[in-house]
Every structure is written in structure tokens, then in C-alpha cells.
Amino acid sequence: MAQEVRGVIARTKGASVELETIVVPDPGPGEAVVKIRSCGVCHTDLHYREGGINDAFPFLLGHEAAGTVESVGEGVTEVAPGDFVVLNWRAVCGRCRACRRGRPWYCFDTHNAKQRMTLTDGTELSPALGIGAFAEKTLVAAGQCTKVDPAASPAAAGLLGCGVMAGIGAAINTGRVGRGDSVAVIGCGGVGMAAVAGSALAGAAVVIAVDLDDRKLEIARRLGATHTVNSRSQEPVEAIRALTGGHGADIVIEAVGRPETYKQAFYARDLAGTVVLVGVPTPEMRIDLPLQDVFGRGGALKSSWYGDCLPSRDFPMLIDLYQQGRLDLDAFVTETIELDGVEEAFARMRGGDVLRSVVLL
Template identity: 70%
Template sequence: MIHKVKGAVVRAKNAPVTIETVLVPDPGPGEVLVDVLTSGVCHTDLHYKQGGISDDFPFLLGHEATGVVNAVGLNVVNVVPGDRVILNWRAVCGNCRACAKGQPQYCFNTANATTKMTLEDGTELSPALGIGAFIEKTLVAAGQCTRVDEDVDPAAAGLLGCGVMAGIGAAINTGAVKRGDSVAVIGCGGVGSAAIAGAALAGATTVIAVDRDLKKLDGARKFGATHTIDSTAVDAVEAIRELTGGFGADVVIDAVGRPETYKQAFYARDLAGTLVLVGVPTPDMVVELPLLDVFGRGGSLKSSWYGDCLPSRDFPMLVELYKQGRLDLDAFVSERIGIEDIEAAFTKMGEGSVLRSVVVL
């Protein structure tokens, strides 16, 4: 059976988002058809629109989503129709060298649906991050579905599908923040704010938010920041050192992903401290650091892929913390919009006036 539904498509580099009729087949073996409830407007979707991910246009945008299982294909055992799920882009294979080492959070062979969604003229669509969730129904691999409780706001829970998980995981999983640590987060957008929340959850006693936007700094406090630094007014590295006894932070998280912020993070660490890069750079960016400083400061320089998360482990745990009132996912939802408002949401994202716009299907 073919399902005719509406979806948000970008046909060419920097072309406007258009709402198109998309043909979605029933799921094949190992696949799941999902009725999408909500999907956050993530910066990665904008990267797809701008051609910064690949040139496999046209793209079906959206990936930060919650939905309900509509139907399952052969050999699917982890979900059944009616299950509430958060979609993820790390469907671990269980067989690659990372999985064999017991590190499925680094799986090198994650699965996507192989059955294609198309436009009415037969043009195959490339779903963003193998999901494509700005649509009424989408087709994903079974491993991209993580069951969660139904008694949570789908708009909030769905943000765990990408940005919020990336930030929280950068602190808890990649940075291994411990009780009593000092943490600095450079960049207080959605991912950076989530990193602040993750550091607070892990028990950091000094959590320093760094940004150029005073509104974002004000917002960072509600996620757990104990101090804020306006990097347009002071030297961020020196300010972080002043707040940490002159030493630098135990963990510094770069949630921007630019050479300038990476250098700030590098020098704002304490000796033997940890730097975590979770902001996504562009292919042309290059960092130059004196090799002697890399050697002499010691510690760890890490990149965080999707917050080094394991969705089957981390999503239910974070949803439970949300239900207990210990993780305010609602605070990340700046606005709820229709599918026709995605282009305007990208503009607001560029202006820095929202943490997340969430499309309600």
C-alpha cells in the first residue's frame, strides 16, 4: 500500500522549503512506518538545505521526532503498532568492530530504511539523517525507534532525538562530568543549553555559560548555569580561569564548532582537563595549535558524536528524569508551529531568537 502524505522538501541547494505530496510505501523487512507527532527544527536540517551535508537533493527534512508506530515489516520485534517512539539516527548494527568491542555508541554501520519514499513523479527523496520527519508518516529502520512512555509531551521528548541528546551526552557520556567538577560551555543555543543541563545533572558544582547573546546567557541559568560570561565584553578564557581558582575548568564543551571557540575551549581547560567538541564545524575549518601546548597541557581532546549516546539506554532514562521534574525538556520548546512554518523557523534560528521550534503534525 502507498500512503500519500504531505512533507517538507528542499529540492536544491538553498532552495526554499516546499510542502509536497510524498508517496510512502508500507514497511519492508526490518522497517517501521511511523505516524509523526512532532519534529524539532534542528540546525542540521538547515545544513541539509544549504548543501552542507551532501548534494543528494531533494531532501526530506526533519529528524528530531516523536511518533506512533503505524505498521511494522517482517522480522521487527522491538516495537509493535501503537507504540510511542522517539526516532534516532543511531540504529546500531551489533556486528561492526565498535559493537564487537562493546561500544555500540560508536557503531560504524547504523541502519536506515532501504525502501524509498518518493515524490509523485517517482523522484526518490533523501531523508535527513535517514529519518525525514517533517512529514505525516515516515519510513525508518526498526532500530531507529526507541519506545517511550505515552504520558509525556511529544514535542519535548522528541528533542532527545538529536540536539538535546547531543548536548546532554557531551557532558555526561563524552565529557564524563563528575560530582564537584567545574564545567564551561561555549555557545548557549539548544545543544549548549542541553550540555549545561547535563553538567548540572551529573553534579558539577561550577557550570559556566559563555555566549555573545545576553538573552541566551539569561536562559542558560534556568538549565543550571551558575555563572555566565559575555564573550563580547571580556576575554572568555581569562574569565573562566578567574571563576575556577585561576586554573581553568575540568571540562570545557565547545557547542559552537569554530576554530576560535575550539581554541578558547583548549586554553580554558585546567591542566589534564577535558575538551569536548560537540558543535559541528564546516568542511573548510582548520584549527592551528602549538604542538608543545597540546603536549604540555595534557588531558583529553574529544569529539562527541550524538552525545556518544545509546538511544535504547539513554532516551528512556532521560524521559524518566523529565517525568520526575529533574530535567526540564519543556524549556527547550520555544514555539509550536505548523509544517508550513519551517522556512520562518530557519530564519528565527539564524537570529538566535529560539532554542527549538517544534513542528506539530
């Protein structure tokens, strides 16, 4: 039967979040109920609260999560009750033209749970990224659950569900960073920091981290940056070129999502180099580049959506690397908080005081 649990909702645009009782239905065909153990406070949740995604209020926030499968619906075979899972927001369909061509990480028909969680008065909730994990339990499509090693720290493992995977994937999957490459990462929030770690993991010889905040640049060095550039005091394109023999980096990852930083990325790459956009722009943003420069510089301009990841392939691999001590996911966890601390965590995130606050349940 349906269960009542606590969850964090955004009721109206710009209003402070509220801790409310929510109703989680029994899982239907292809669905699973997951008992949440951790959920990172991601900037996307703040976008939802501010109405920057859509206006389907009220939202059940939270999506960067790990937990334990409590129950599954009819026809579910990929996970079972008791499995420790990381949640993802792109359950692949296996049937669309991308999946049929063997490229499921581009799935064009990803899906979420069909049933809706509600408030106790029956008001339907819109779960953030189809997950809604600032809650004691949530309902998702079973394909959104990826089984990983239960010995992994939930606080660290859950971060693979969004920001860390987006950044690592931007480097490894989209940018194809390889041994000996030079990489520059513009923007060292959670996603950019993960791109730094992913570039180092892939064997890049030079990893340049660019940001306005010296605190973040220091963390980037711990995660594998060989050089740092504070763009308040240095012109980033010139600095990146100076650190790469005057040529520019082989791969430049833009993790901010703004026209001005994208242009920096475009001109900071070497001839025939690659630009990867993983920062999320807002709808009104536009960019103006001379088409001659686009043609003349060659190379590739790519966008990375969720790090072009396939959760069933990438999550277990990255958890294994974490368990081996080769990927420091713990470095992304600045603090752990309780479920009623999300609003305060948003304020610290806005102030640049944390890399990730993580709710532990």
C-alpha cells in the same frame, strides 16, 4: 499499500522549502512506518537546505522527532504498532567491531531504511539523517525507533532525537562530568544549552555558560548554569579561569564548531582537563595548536558524535528524569508551529530568536 502524506522538502540548494505530497511505502523487512507527532527545527535541517551536508537533493527534511509506530515489516521485534517512540539517526548493527566489543554507541555500521520515500512522480527523496520527519508519516529502520513513556509531551520528547541528546551526552557520556566538577560550555544554542543542563544534572559544582547573546545566557541560568560570560564584553578564557580559581575548568565543552572557539576551549581548561568538541565544523576549517601545549597541558581532547549515546539506554532514562521534574525539556521548546511554518522557523533560528521551534502534527 503505499500512502500519500504531506512533507517538507528542500528541492534545490538554498531555495525555500516546499510542502509537497510524498509517497511512503509499506515497511519492508526491518522497517517501520511512524506517524509523526512532533519534530524540532534543528540547524542541521538548514544545513541540508543550504547544501552543507551533501548535494543529494531533493531532501525530505526533519529528524528531531517523536511519533507513534503505525506498522512494522517482517522480522521487527523491538517495537510494535501503537508504541510511542523517539526517532534516532544511528540504528546500531550489533555486528561491527565496536558492537562486538560492547561499545554499541560507537557502532561503525549504523543503518537506515532501505526503501526510499518519493514524490508522486517517482522522484526519490533523501531523508535528513535517514529520518525525514517534517512529514505526517515517515519510513525508518525499526532500530531507529526507541520506545519511551507515552505520557511524555511529544514536543519535548522528540528533542532527544538530536540536539538535546547531543549536548547532554557530550557532558555525561563523553566529558564524564561528575559531582563537584567545574564545566564551561562555549556556545549556548540548543546543543550547548543541553550540555549546560547535562552538566548540572551530573552534579557539577560550577557550570559556566559562554555566549554572545544575553537572552541565551539567561535561559542557561534557568537550566543550571551557575555563572554566565558574554564573550562580546569579556575575554572568555580569562573569565573562565577567573571563575575557577585561576586554573581553568575541569571540562570545557565546545558547542560552536569553529577554530577560534575551539582554541578558547583548549586554553580555558585546567591542566589535565578535558576538551569536548560537539559543535559541528565545516569541511574547510583547520586548527593550529602548538604541539608543546598539547603535550604539556595533558588531559584529553575528545569529539562527541551524537553525545556518544546509545538510544535504547539513554532516551528512556532521560524521559524518566523529565517525568520526575529533574530535566526541564520543556524549557527547550520556544514555540510550536504547523508543518507549513518551517521556512519561517528557519529565519527565526538564524536570528537567534528561538531555542527550538517544534512542528506539532
